[in-house]
Amino acid sequence: MSIEVSLPSIEGGAAAFGIDEKRYARMQINATNRAARWVKRVLLVEPFSAATGVRRVIFNDRIRLDLANNMQAEARIVPSSKGIPARNYRHRAVAVGGSNVRGRVLVDWLQGEKIAPGFINLSSARKLPLATRSVQERNIAAGTRSPGRTQYRYDYQIPKDASGPSPAALFRQAVTDATREQAAERLAFEFNLELDKELF
Known part of the structure; x- marks a missing residue:
């Protein structure tokens, strides 16, 4: 391209x-x-x-x-x-499912807005777009449901910037x-x- x-x-x-x-x-x-x-x-x-x-x-x-x-x-x-870090875009947070903590990241785009991966902590004063951590490895036991499902965490000890569109x-x-x-x-x-x- x-x-x-x-x-x-x-x-x-x-x-x-x-x-x-x-x-x-x-x-x-x-x-x-x-x-x-x-x-x-x-x-x-x-x-x-x-x-x-x-x-x-x-x-x-x-x-x-x-x-x-x-x-x-x-x-x-x-x-x-x-991708360019989402924080470099003009961005805003939109609450999802009534959550007071995790919001969807919307970045300004050509003639509108675009959803960016990650989340914004709605309770934070700075409201920066943060990355969602995708954990590929899971401890699979005999009775584990959906063993192939990817697990997501929001528990970074050091928050990382969400990546915006490229x-x-x-x-x-x-x-x-x-x-x-x-x-x-x-x-x-x-x-x-x-x-x-x-x-x-």
């Missing part, structure tokens, strides 16, 4: 414009990388941050940009599948054909700037 930013290979393109081939290749690389940086910042990082409350620096770190070079004609934008999850929902069309349009714009600087 990624966005690829690349110009179509046109045989004889340099000759058609009367430009040295090495210079023409450098123009393509420059245009591709400028467009890719714009796509990452304007179409991904900034709207993701505005929708979720997660700082832009976090998305910048979690969305990788592989730039084009002489060996690789395309730039690639690849989001991380690792940049990849945002990417899957946000990136559409329209997004890719905007990326292609920006690339054409950047390459035309390169041509204008060279020819005029």
Whole structure:
């Protein structure tokens, strides 16, 4: 899952414009990388941050940009599948089943909210999203009911942050054909700037 930013290979393109081939290749690389940086910042990082409350620096770190070079004609934008701590999102707690202690975690999302794994202690002053501990190992005796069932605990001696959705999850929902069309349009714009600087 990624966005690829690349110009179509046109045989004889340099000759058609009367430009040295090495210079023409450098123009393509420059245009591709400028467009890719714009796509990452304007179409991904900034709207993701505005929708979720997660700082832009976090998305910048979690969305990788592989730039084009002489060996690789395309730039690639690849989001991380690792979750961002839920506390970094704008979030709130919703009581479940009348509990005064454990609440469901809702984080701000694209055009709404999303349930995040974990819980919020409603009686806590800080109300931070905490991880639910999944215990895979159980002591199975002869009369144990549902021996394959996973057991859940909330008894961390040191509470751990709940993990929120990943940049990849945002990417899957946000990136559409329209997004890719905007990326292609920006690339054409950047390459035309390169041509204008060279020819005029």
